[in-house]
Amino acid sequence: MKAIIAVVSLIIVLTISLVVMSNHTALSMTPAVKVVGIATPVAVTLTNPHGVRHVTAWLEQNGARFPIYEDRSPASRIFWSRHQAPRNVTFEAGRNKAPTLKEGPARLVVETVSNDLRGSTDSAAYDLNVVLAPPRVIPDDLEHLINQGGMELVTFTPSGSWSEAGVHVGKYSFRSFPLPSGGGQRFSMFAYPWDLPADTVPAVYGRNLAGTEAVGRFRYKLFAKKFRVRDFEIDDALMEKLVTSVDPTGQLAPGPDLLSRFLKINGELRQKNNQQMADLRFKTEEKILWNGPFIHYGKEEANFADVRSYIYHGKKVDQQVHLGFDLSDVQNAPVNAANDGRIVWAADLGIYGNCVVVDHGYSLQSIYGHMRQIDLKVGDMVKRGQKMGIAGQTGLAGGVHVHFSMQIDGVQTNPREWWDEHWIKDRILSKLDPLRMSAKVVSASSEPAPRAKKGAGRKRVAR
Numbered sequence: 001m002k003a004i005i006a007v008v009s010l011i012i013v014l015t016i017s018l019v020v021m022s023n024h025t026a027l028s029m030t031p032a033v034k035v036v037g038i039a040t041p042v043a044v045t046l047t048n049p050h051g052v053r054h055v056t057a058w059l060e061q062n063g064a065r066f067p068i069y070e071d072r073s074p075a076s077r078i079f080w081s082r083h084q085a086p087r088n089v090t091f092e093a094g095r096n097k098a099p100t101l102k103e104g105p106a107r108l109v110v111e112t113v114s115n116d117l118r119g120s121t122d123s124a125a126y127d128l129n130v131v132l133a134p135p136r137v138i139p140d141d142l143e144h145l146i147n148q149g150g151m152e153l154v155t156f157t158p159s160g161s162w163s164e165a166g167v168h169v170g171k172y173s174f175r176s177f178p179l180p181s182g183g184g185q186r187f188s189m190f191a192y193p194w195d196l197p198a199d200t201v202p203a204v205y206g207r208n209l210a211g212t213e214a215v216g217r218f219r220y221k222l223f224a225k226k227f228r229v230r231d232f233e234i235d236d237a238l239m240e241k242l243v244t245s246v247d248p249t250g251q252l253a254p255g256p257d258l259l260s261r262f263l264k265i266n267g268e269l270r271q272k273n274n275q276q277m278a279d280l281r282f283k284t285e286e287k288i289l290w291n292g293p294f295i296h297y298g299k300e301e302a303n304f305a306d307v308r309s310y311i312y313h314g315k316k317v318d319q320q321v322h323l324g325f326d327l328s329d330v331q332n333a334p335v336n337a338a339n340d341g342r343i344v345w346a347a348d349l350g351i352y353g354n355c356v357v358v359d360h361g362y363s364l365q366s367i368y369g370h371m372r373q374i375d376l377k378v379g380d381m382v383k384r385g386q387k388m389g390i391a392g393q394t395g396l397a398g399g400v401h402v403h404f405s406m407q408i409d410g411v412q413t414n415p416r417e418w419w420d421e422h423w424i425k426d427r428i429l430s431k432l433d434p435l436r437m438s439a440k441v442v443s444a445s446s447e448p449a450p451r452a453k454k455g456a457g458r459k460r461v462a463r
């Protein structure tokens with residue numbers, strides 16, 4: 001009798017401890033899905049050291065329940081695992097699984113059963129919105145002339161259900177803004193970046209909150225460009241100068257020797273600085289701040305998107321692309337704003353040295369690098385031709401010059417187009433603000449007309 005009681009008690013104790021040791025499941029949805037459409041991907045992480053033996057998910061709307069996901073695995077009630085890693089479950093939620101789902105609020109419920117004796121049921125419910133109407137985009141029917149490495153402006157009309165619209169060019173996306181003239185039309189200034197193959201097809205796009213995207217092709221003609229490859233000789237003295245100028249304390253780019261430090265600066269740091277530069281695109285005003293062609297001054301020492309082979313002790317040690325123009329100038333020469341705008345950066349920026357970035361509105365920005373002295377600060381408005389500081393050789397610069405470049409929505413583009421009054425009228429103002437063009441005669445003042453480089457084939461340049 002005692003033995004039986006002992007066995008029964010043991011079983012009871014074991015059962016109780018198995019139940020007590022049973023675990024709950026933590027559910028988390030990342031990224032949080034707020035809107036579902038036709039087939040919206042959902043990812044849920046289930047955390048339970050014992051694992052999960054049953055997962056179900058359904059959508060609820062107006063009292064109806066639409067099953068969208070189920071997964072069952074064999075139960076382990078006594079010899080369960082103790083160290084199950086969190087499990088990721090992904091499925092699609094939307095009308096493909098729930099044919100009578102309607103636009104409006106709904107709820108997504110995910111329920112789990114833990115894989116132990118008690119088999120605790122845990123669930124999480126997420127309120128969301130159903131958006132079924134697709135977006136639509138209709139681009140203008142103009143012929144768009146695009147220089148590879150340059151930029152262009154397209155207008156379009158989004159309709160249907162859309163929350164975001166712009167232009168895709170290969171891996172790059174460009175925002176759009178409402179056309180100043182109104183009427184539901186939008187425009188996007190986009191680059192055709194130098195690093196994309198010439199068969200990349202740009203297109204306008206519109207996307208709804210559920211992630212459904214519509215694209216619209218527009219007519220365009222691409223003027224392919226050959227980017228120059230040039231050797232850039234570096235001896236020990238120059239390398240020492242460049243490395244010390246960018247990283248005087250040795251903390252930014254540490255390394256066992258001069259070359260490895262230089263390569264770190266020219267590679268990793270260049271990339272980081274270009275990202276910082278690109279992120280300035282969010283500091284923009286939704287209006288045209290500039291007026292007339294951009295000022296071109298100094299002598300061109302390097303072209304936009306020159307591919308530079310770095311030669312050190314007779315060997316090629318690196319290759320980078322130079323995204324701008326080097327405009328040589330004399331010591332103590334003023335650095336002037338190329339056009340009206342607002343300063344959004346006025347500080348050291350790694351390889352660019354002391355650098356000023358001016359926003360000209362609608363994410364068009366101009367960049368001035370290697371300055372010795374900056375006289376203005378972030379937030380200051382500048383006028384075309386206004387002195388912003390003094391040219392120098394800070395950052396990755398072998399001698400005194402201004403590194404000048406422009407970017408559209410964070411992508412560096414050939415500034416040559418913006419030196420050309422005709423290009424600005426034909427490619428930008430005629431579409432962006434035709435009234436401004438006729439009301440006000442944009443004058444090139446005393447600036448020399450932009451000239452083509454020798455042999456650049458002017459006739460093939462889109463304007």
Ligand SMILES: [Zn+2]
Nearest residue numbers: 324325326403
């Ligand atoms: Zn430069």
